Amino acid sequence: MTDTQIVEHPRNSLRGKVSDDEWETRVALAAGCRMAQYFGWNNSIRNHLTARVPDEPEKFLMNPVGLMWNEITASDFLKVDFDGKVYTESDLPPGPAGLSFHGAILKANPKRNCSFHLHETDGVVVSAMAEGLIYTNQESLTLYGLVGYHAFEGLADEATEGPRIAEELGDNVCMVMWNHGLLSVGRSIYEGFYFMQRLVETCQIQVKLMATGAEIRHIPKEVCEHTFRQFKKRAQKRALGMADWKAYLRLAERLDPSYKL
Numbered sequence: 273m274t275d276t277q278i279v280e281h282p283r284n285s286l287r288g289k290v291s292d293d294e295w296e297t298r299v300a301l302a303a304g305c306r307m308a309q310y311f312g313w314n315n316s317i318r319n320h321l322t323a324r325v326p327d328e329p330e331k332f333l334m335n336p337v338g339l340m341w342n343e344i345t346a347s348d349f350l351k352v353d354f355d356g357k358v359y360t361e362s363d364l365p366p367g368p369a370g371l372s373f374h375g376a377i378l379k380a381n382p383k384r385n386c387s388f389h390l391h392e393t394d395g396v397v398v399s400a401m402a403e404g405l406i407y408t409n410q411e412s413l414t415l416y417g418l419v420g421y422h423a424f425e426g427l428a429d430e431a432t433e434g435p436r437i438a439e440e441l442g443d444n445v446c447m448v449m450w451n452h453g454l455l456s457v458g459r460s461i462y463e464g465f466y467f468m469q470r471l472v473e474t475c476q477i478q479v480k481l482m483a484t485g486a487e488i489r490h491i492p493k494e495v496c497e498h499t500f501r502q503f504k505k506r507a508q509k510r511a512l513g514m515a516d517w518k519a520y521l522r523l524a525e526r527l528d529p530s531y532k533l
């Protein structure tokens with residue numbers, strides 16, 4: 273191709289060609305991509321949102337490398353298995369690192385149904401801070417004690433690194449990948465999205481706060497634990513992230529309903 277040639281991505285709708293459960297998951301992931309882009313979490317053709325295929329639990333859906341997240345549609349997601357085999361016809365490939373570690377993360381825990389990974393700028397900044405994530409405000413405490421860490425080892429596409437990331441994630445819902453980026457998981461797409469939103473916002477506030485140079489007023493450990501328990505109690509009454517997600521679906525629809533193609 274030349275520097276000015278526009279290469280269109282062929283669009284073949286998979287609606288009616290995959291199970292209803294798979295289609296619904298595809299639509300939800302596409303909405304997630306659109307919202308992530310809207311919130312400024314990703315302005316590239318890389319990073320990944322993945323989700324387990326409900327009626328084929330050994331397979332998961334993942335966005336291919338090559339599409340901006342505000343153009344991605346439900347039919348664009350690749351269906352892959354834990355060994356990296358791709359089952360969806362596409363002119364675009366999966367990202368090798370994501371294929372490896374998201375597969376390992378979903379394989380490690382059958383209750384986990386999605387795994388997201390971003391290079392959101394403030395998240396990357398925090399990932400390079402020796403102290404890591406600090407809980408400086410109320411909302412950040414939703415994640416108190418639920419964030420794991422993984423050391424940077426180079427591009428994460430070595431076969432042995434995925435299982436190690438899954439092990440280090442353990443029962444946590446988020447991970448700061450040192451010198452790299454952010455990760456979240458969830459039992460549902462809306463839950464994984466909620467955790468990612470809390471994680472990104474925690475990083476954004478931390479970066480802004482540290483940039484002021486002001487002395488940080490740390491929240492006492494017992495207050496952090498108490499607030500986390502309060503959030504947990506609330507979550508027993510209403511699924512975390514569901515109300516937010518309903519609003520995001522309406523927003524995705526208003527912005528550009530093509531995500532459902």
Ligand SMILES: [Zn+2]
Pocket residue numbers: 369389390391452453
């Ligand atoms: Zn990455």
